[in-house]
Every structure is written in structure tokens, then in C-alpha cells.
Amino acid sequence: MNIFLTLDYELFSGSNPGTVERTILLPTRKLLEVADRYGAKFVFFVDSGYLARLRGFADRYPAARADYDAVTEQIAALHEAGHDIQLHIHPHWEDCTYDSHGWHMDTSRFRIHLFEEDQIADIVHRYKKVLTDIVGDTVFAYRAGGWCLQPFEKLAPALKREGIWLDSTVYKDGLNSSRTHYYDFRGMPQKSHYRFETDPVKEEPEGYFHEVPISTFRVSPLFFWKFAWTKKFGSKKHKVFADGIGAGGTSGSSMLRLLTRPSDALASMDGLRASLLQKAFVANRRKDPEGNFVVIGHPKAVTPYSLEKLDRFLLDLSSNDQITTFSRYAQTIS
Numbered sequence: 001m002n003i004f005l006t007l008d009y010e011l012f013s014g015s016n017p018g019t020v021e022r023t024i025l026l027p028t029r030k031l032l033e034v035a036d037r038y039g040a041k042f043v044f045f046v047d048s049g050y051l052a053r054l055r056g057f058a059d060r061y062p063a064a065r066a067d068y069d070a071v072t073e074q075i076a077a078l079h080e081a082g083h084d085i086q087l088h089i090h091p092h093w094e095d096c097t098y099d100s101h102g103w104h105m106d107t108s109r110f111r112i113h114l115f116e117e118d119q120i121a122d123i124v125h126r127y128k129k130v131l132t133d134i135v136g137d138t139v140f141a142y143r144a145g146g147w148c149l150q151p152f153e154k155l156a157p158a159l160k161r162e163g164i165w166l167d168s169t170v171y172k173d174g175l176n177s178s179r180t181h182y183y184d185f186r187g188m189p190q191k192s193h194y195r196f197e198t199d200p201v202k203e204e205p206e207g208y209f210h211e212v213p214i215s216t217f218r219v220s221p222l223f224f225w226k227f228a229w230t231k232k233f234g235s236k237k238h239k240v241f242a243d244g245i246g247a248g249g250t251s252g253s254s255m256l257r258l259l260t261r262p263s264d265a266l267a268s269m270d271g272l273r274a275s276l277l278q279k280a281f282v283a284n285r286r287k288d289p290e291g292n293f294v295v296i297g298h299p300k301a302v303t304p305y306s307l308e309k310l311d312r313f314l315l316d317l318s319s320n321d322q323i324t325t326f327s328r329y330a331q332t333i334s
Helices: 020-038 048-057 062-080 091-095 117-135 156-161 221-233 252-260 271-287 304-316 326-330
Strands: 002-009 042-047 084-089 097-099 102-104 141-144 175-177 182-184 194-196 209-211 216-219 263-266 292-297
Touching (some): 020 304, 042 048, 042 062, 042 141, 048 084, 048 091, 048 097, 048 117, 062 084, 062 117, 084 117, 084 326, 117 156, 216 271, 221 252, 221 271, 271 292, 271 304
Parallel strands (some): 002 042, 002 292, 084 141
Antiparallel strands (some): 194 209, 216 263
């Protein structure tokens, strides 16, 4: 089975996005300590809107310059070490400003679909370029910020123009509609890889785009009650290294579903969710031994506990299971 350990490399989008050192750099180093013990490689979906916006303020503010240099240095080192660097877009950075006090966040245009099509084309072009300036022309995969991928037909021309042909955003029965978020992945093909053209939940064998969905695992509501309790009362090992604050985004109806009936949880390296990693893998491998198992994570959500669970997961893998990257995987699909 192909295993993809994917990480959304980003700050928080709330009023306090967190410091670069505590929210991105430190937890990424902690993750690498685990991965390096097993020769594992990550796929980093880099929030390049943050980088593009930060670069724009770097000449005026020494703190912005220091952050930009530190983050780009780490990204370059990750690429050099064989980890994937791919495109992640949170377009709200277009509306965020920076001064001597730091970031002033504005998430009123959190979804890229709230921009006009010519603006979307410009955003995708600039945000990809900020990555290729660091790692070269190796960027071809995409993950939508906040999973806000739809309506895809408004975004597709810009991705095609920039040579982005692989997506890893969709997950089984994903559904959310809130002030900032919208996506509806119900009815997606129950496959770990398929092609599509204008609708990411409708398979088209000759479609331009390849979808490699994030894997899921069936869980009871009890897990989410435990998750809520641990978040509020958990011990130090459940505390994130990061120092920012999230903006939320899960609708009340979505949260009610999670707390009242079984649901499909994302296979995740984050926090308490990492406790389900091994069970999620076994369940997915049982369904499709030759398929893909895509794990999602965020450096900003890393805890000592989640690092322990990731280490155990990697330790228990058999020689028949391969941790790989999208760059390697791209060589095997057409």
C-alpha cells in the first residue's frame, strides 16, 4: 500500500496566527526527528499565500524579513532532503496586513471562489511562483485551504494554466457550510485514486485532474466527546507546541453530527486523532491492499502525544507498505 504523510504547512487563520518559530518551524523539526528514524518523507502543502504576502512586507519590516528567511530556509532544506513541497492556498492573505505589531488578520474572503476569475488566475500564478522560486519547477499538486475546493469549475482553468494536475483535498462524505467554509464531497467515488475534470466528486476516466483523496476511518461519537474533553482538560502531552489561535470554521450542524452519530474521521497525525492512525490504516488496507492511504496533519497541531503515535505507526509498518511522495507517485500513474 502507498502511504502519503501529508502536512498543511501554515499559521493559524484566527486573530492570533502564532509565531513562525512555535507554530511552523519547531513542530516541523519535531516531526522530522520522528520521520528521519524511519527514512520517511512527508508531503508538505505549503500555504504559499502567507509566503507571498510576507515577502511583500519583508523590505519594510525586519521581523517580516526574519520570518520569511527562516521559513524559506526550512522549505528549501525540506526539499533538499527529499520531502515534497506542493501548493496550498489560503487566499485570505490577500486581505491581511502587517505592521510593527505583527499581522492584522482578515478572513472575510477565506474561500478562493469569492474572488473573480482573473483574480484567481493571478493568485494561483503568484502563489505557485513563490514556491518554485525556492524549490524549482517541481510543484504540480494542490490542496485547497479549509477543503474549500468547490465550485471547482471556477478554479480549474487557473490550475491547468499553472500545470497543477493532482489534487488531494477530497474526503469521504466531507460536508461543511459556515461563515468561512463551504464544501460538499458526498457521493465521491469510493476509490483511493481517480480522475475528474470539472467536478472533484465525479469520476471522468479521461479527466485532466487526478484526485488522491484523504483517507478516512469510521468512528463513533464517543471519540469526538473524548476529543473535546482532552482539548479542554488534557495533560501537557496533549498541548500543542504552537502559540496561535484558530479561527474555527466547522459549522454547528457539522459538529452536532459528529457528536451524535457515527462518522468518517480523517486519517490524521494531529493531536488525539493520531490515536486512530493505526486502526485507520488497517481498515483502509483491508479494503484496498494495493491502494493509497493519505494521512493529513498540520505542524501547528502537533503535540508530544501525536508524535508518540506517529512514531509507533511508522515502527509497526511492514516491508510491504511504502511511505512515498506525490513526486514519486506521479511517475507510476498516467
